[in-house]
Amino acid sequence: MKKRTELAVLFLFLPLVLWVGYGPSLDGDFLWDDDGHLTRPELRGAEGLSQIWFEPGATQQYYPLLHTVFWCLGKVFHDVPIGYRVMNLILHGVCCFLVFLILSRLSFEGALLAAGLFALHPVHVESTAWISEMKNTLSGVWYLLAMLAWLRFDQDRHRGLWVLSLFLFFLALATKTVTVTLPCALLLIVWWKRGRVELRLDIMHLLPFFILGVVAGIHTAWVETHFIGASGTDFELTVLQRVLLAGRVPWMSIFHLVWPVQLPFFVQNPPLDPSSVVEWFFPIATLAVPWMLWMFRRRMGRGPLVAWLFFVGTLFPALGFIDVYPFRYSFFADHFQYLASLGILTLVAGSVQRIGFLPPAYRPALGLVLLLPLLLLSRSRSLLFQGNETLWRHTLEQNPTSFIAANHLGMIERSRGQLNAAIELFRTAADLKPDHAESRLNLGTCLRDLNRPDEAMQVYEDVLEIHSDYPPALANIGQLHFDAGRFEESVTACRRAVRGKPELVDAWFNLSAGLAQLGRFEEAIKACDGALGGDFRYASTHPSRIHRQIGVIHVLSGQGRASIPAYERAVALDPDFGMAWFELSDQLGRAGRGEEAKVAGRRASELLRRSE
Numbered sequence: 214m215k216k217r218t219e220l221a222v223l224f225l226f227l228p229l230v231l232w233v234g235y236g237p238s239l240d241g242d243f244l245w246d247d248d249g250h251l252t253r254p255e256l257r258g259a260e261g262l263s264q265i266w267f268e269p270g271a272t273q274q275y276y277p278l279l280h281t282v283f284w285c286l287g288k289v290f291h292d293v294p295i296g297y298r299v300m301n302l303i304l305h306g307v308c309c310f311l312v313f314l315i316l317s318r319l320s321f322e323g324a325l326l327a328a329g330l331f332a333l334h335p336v337h338v339e340s341t342a343w344i345s346e347m348k349n350t351l352s353g354v355w356y357l358l359a360m361l362a363w364l365r366f367d368q369d370r371h372r373g374l375w376v377l378s379l380f381l382f383f384l385a386l387a388t389k390t391v392t393v394t395l396p397c398a399l400l401l402i403v404w405w406k407r408g409r410v411e412l413r414l415d416i417m418h419l420l421p422f423f424i425l426g427v428v429a430g431i432h433t434a435w436v437e438t439h440f441i442g443a444s445g446t447d448f449e450l451t452v453l454q455r456v457l458l459a460g461r462v463p464w465m466s467i468f469h470l471v472w473p474v475q476l477p478f479f480v481q482n483p484p485l486d487p488s489s490v491v492e493w494f495f496p497i498a499t500l501a502v503p504w505m506l507w508m509f510r511r512r513m514g515r516g517p518l519v520a521w522l523f524f525v526g527t528l529f530p531a532l533g534f535i536d537v538y539p540f541r542y543s544f545f546a547d548h549f550q551y552l553a554s555l556g557i558l559t560l561v562a563g564s565v566q567r568i569g570f571l572p573p574a575y576r577p578a579l580g581l582v583l584l585l586p587l588l589l590l591s592r593s594r595s596l597l598f599q600g601n602e603t604l605w606r607h608t609l610e611q612n613p614t615s616f617i618a619a620n621h622l623g624m625i626e627r628s629r630g631q632l633n634a635a636i637e638l639f640r641t642a643a644d645l646k647p648d649h650a651e652s653r654l655n656l657g658t659c660l661r662d663l664n665r666p667d668e669a670m671q672v673y674e675d676v677l678e679i680h681s682d683y684p685p686a687l688a689n690i691g692q693l694h695f696d697a698g699r700f701e702e703s704v705t706a707c708r709r710a711v712r713g714k715p716e717l718v719d720a721w722f723n724l725s726a727g728l729a730q731l732g733r734f735e736e737a738i739k740a741c742d743g744a745l746g747g748d749f750r751y752a753s754t755h756p757s758r759i760h761r762q763i764g765v766i767h768v769l770s771g772q773g774r775a776s777i778p779a780y781e782r783a784v785a786l787d788p789d790f791g792m793a794w795f796e797l798s799d800q801l802g803r804a805g806r807g808e809e810a811k812v813a814g815r816r817a818s819e820l821l822r823r824s825e
Contacts, residue, residue, distance in 0.1 A: 216317050219325040223313055227332060230584075231306050234333050234591040238342035239298045241599035245621070247294070247344045249273040252280065252287045253750060270440040274538075275433065278387035279348045297344045304350035305341045306332070311357035312555065318364050319406065323562030326580040330558040333587040335473040335594045336466075339548040342598035348389040349551040355385035356392045356552060363399050366418075375418060382422055390433040391530040392552070396422035398523055405519040430535075437537055446648060448536045453487040458533035458544055460496025461485075463525050466550045470557050473590055477611035478597075478604055479543040479618065499525065517560060524556030542617045601625065616645035620652040623659075632659045648679050650686065657689060666693050684714035691723045695730075703727040711743060718744050718752035718759075725762055734770035738763060757787035764796060773800050784813075791820030 243251075250273055256264055264271040265280045272280045283297075290296030309332040316324035331337070340349040359381035366374035385392035396419045403415050410416065450458070461483050469476055486492055503525075506518035531537070531549035539546060565579055597607050602625050608618040623638030636659045642652035657672035670693050676686040691706035707724035710717055721744035728737035744759045760783040767776035780797035784790055794817035801810035 219317075220313070223310065223325060223328060227306055227309060227328075230329075230333060230588060231302055231309075234588050235302050235305075235338065235341050235595050237592060238338070238595040238598040239302070240295055241298065241342070242601065243294050244343055244345070244598065244601055244604060246273070249750065250280075250283060250345045250347075251292075251297075252284045257284070257287060269436050274348075275436045275440070276348055276388055276390075278384055279351060279389065282347070282351060294344065297347070298342065301344060301347045301350055302341050304347065304354055305337065308350060308353040308357060311354065311361060315357060315361050315364065316559065318361070319402070321559070321563065322566040323559070326565060326583075327555075327559045327562035329580065329584050330562060330587070331555060333584055333591050334470065334554065334558065335476060335587065335590045336469050336547040336554060337551060338476075338591055338594040338598065339478070339546065340551045342595055343548070346548050346551075349548055352385045352389035352392050353552055355381050355388060356395055359385060359395060360399065360402075364402070367403070379421060379425070383425060386425065386429040390429050391527075391549075393426040393430050394527045394529060396426060397526050401519045401523055401526070405515050408515070430530075434535055448540060450485070450533065451487070454485045455533045456496055457485045457487065457492050458483070460493075460499045462532050462545055462549075463499050463528060464495055465545050466524075466528065466547075466553065467557060469547055469550075470554060473587070473594075475611060476547060476594060477615075478546075478608040479612055479615045480545045481612045481614050482544050516563060520556045520560035520563075522556075524553050527553035527556065543615075614645055616642040616649055616652065619645065620649070620655065623652070623655055627655070627659055627662075632663055635659050636663075650676050650680050650683055654685055654689060657686075661689075661693065661696075666697065669693060682709060682713050684710040684717050684720060687713070688717055688720035688723060691720065691727065695723060695727055700727045700730045704731065715743070716746075716748040718747035718749055718754050721747055722754045722759060722762065725759075725766070729762075729766050729769055734766050737766045741766070755787060757783045757790050757793065760786065761790065761793045761796070764793070764800070768796075768800065773803055776800050777804065784816075789820055791817055791823075794820060 252261065255261070256271065262281060262284060265284065266277040269275045286297055286300060309328045312331050313324050313328035316327055321327070340346040359378045362374050362378035362381055365371075366378055382392070382395055385395065399419060399422075400410055400415065404410050465480065465483075484492065503518060503521055506513065506521060510518055525532075528550060531545075533540075533544060561583075562580075565576060565583070568576065568579070597604050601621060605618045605621045605625070608615050609622065612618070619638050619642035623635040623642065626632075626635035626638060636656060639652050639656035639659065642649060643656060646652070653672055653676045657669040657676075660666075660669035660672060670690065673686045673690045673693070676683055680686070687706045687710035691703045691710065694700070694703035694706060704724060704727040707720050707727060710720035711724060714720070721740050725737045725740035725744065728734075728740055741759050741763045744754065745756065749756065760779045764776035764779035764783065767773065767779065777797065777800050780793055780800060783793040784797060787793070794813050798810045798813035798817055801807075801813055
């Protein structure tokens with residue numbers, strides 16, 4: 214009867230409290246790297262699904278099931294963020310519901326409170342309000358379903374439940390590989406409930422889970438290094454520094470769980486100085502806690518030890534022993550502990566139920582006392598995730614060393630035309646992290662926009678001193694040479710750029726422009742083909758401009774008729790491209806296609822007049 218009552222309470226009130234706590238973020242914009250996670254236009258067709266599953270590097274991270282879901286959501290919501298955000302919140306709600314079902318099956322007294330703490334804790338705002346972190350909520354659903362299926366198998370020993378659990382574990386890994394820790398968590402639960410783990414009964418049945426997890430983990434580590442960019446000086450930590458980091462992360466996570474006030478998006482990195490005695494306190498304490506809990510297990514029970522081991526074990530992929538791309542910005546983030554927090558939150562919920570001096574009738578009231586502040590803090594934090602500017606300004610206020618926040622605020626100021634303000638922010642980002650090429654490139658672009666080419670050139674050359682033959686810097690140097698009429702130098706720089714990074718669209722485009730000015734028209738056309746085969750995700754050059762460039766090159770080479778299809782393709786891709794319409798009209802007239810030329814001319818006049 215009690216379980217049914219709690220289930221009814223959860224069913225009735227969970228949607229309401231989630232809406233109150235996370236509602237302010239639902240109508241927000243796309244954030245930071247959301248555009249990198251959502252399905253790119255070239256992958257939105259049926260063949261895109263094959264690339265998502267079988268071509269590592271086709272998506273920002275190789276999480277094929279996640280990107281399949283994004284592919285499906287794109288068909289429904291297109292580029293409207295609220296649909297993705299609502300789906301993410303629904304997935305979080307499903308996770309909360311599954312937490313309650315799992316703890317109830319384990320006869321855990323504080324199941325409802327634990328689900329409530331998990332639902333409303335502010336550390337989970339990152340995972341629910343940030344579309345990119347749907348990988349957390351979706352993988353959490355598969356992870357918890359796999360755990361629930363295993364618990365039923367452990368009770369009934371029905372073969373179908375074992376197969377179902379293994380399949381759900383595969384789905385979790387295909388969504389986010391941090392779920393690799395599930396079989397260890399299941400062994401902890403077995404030991405907690407029975408006081409022993411048996412080789413044939415438990416370990417042998419979980420062996421396929423471990424094998425699948427190891428294979429997925431190795432593959433993801435390889436993809437992170439070779440495709441995502443988890444390599445370089447940011448990841449060059451010594452063994453001792455990695456041990457210090459592994460000791461720090463659990464305590465940083467606990468601090469945010471205990472005091473979730475003004476949580477920064479990116480936390481300032483700890484010093485990680487092996488010569489500091491203070492720094493060694495954290496790894497020692499991390500190891501001392503389970504030792505003490507083991508020593509007192511007869512008095513306290515096995516629960517606290519299992520909770521701690523689950524917490525640290527589930528955090529393992531983020532402890533620093535494995536290089537992951539976010540380490541480039543910060544060694545710690547709250548979304549790393551989405552599932553791991555269950556260990557501590559469940560321990561808190563269980564402790565509330567065991568308070569001896571408090572009558573059982575008053576314990577639900579104490580639970581509400583815990584939940585209400587979390588609800589208000591989550592609502593306040595959700596407001597920060599409505600847009601990039603709010604999020605980055607708050608990040609820089611809470612963490613003045615966040616170079617990535619300064620860089621993104623500079624990009625926002627530049628988009629507004631506030632170039633001087635943008636320059637100051639880019640300089641701040643470059644000072645905070647001298648080897649961060651992107652902030653220096655942005656600084657150089659602003660200087661170029663302010664017609665200060667010599668200063669811009671110096672900035673780009675500074676980048677090359679740090680990152681030899683860095684393709685984007687070479688492409689920008691090529692642009693400056695082109696603007697100054699130094700076409701040979703422009704071609705040389707751009708060739709070096711595309712040699713180092715063949716997918717760099719802007720470098721190919723600048724190369725084609727330089728070659729055309731030198732009268733090397735055939736090579737210029739080939740350079741345009743190279744641009745069209747590049748990666749447009751981070752290019753400033755639209756495909757329509759490249760097709761227009763092909764048209765211009767044909768005209769310059771005396772092949773006016775050959776330019777017409779290129780111009781037609783340009784205006785098909787961008788119907789508001791006034792100059793392309795104008796040039797198309799001219800070539801149609803020269804080709805004797807008068808009526809078509811008049812139509813194109815009227816369209817060109819309308820667009821060019823509108824742009825004046």
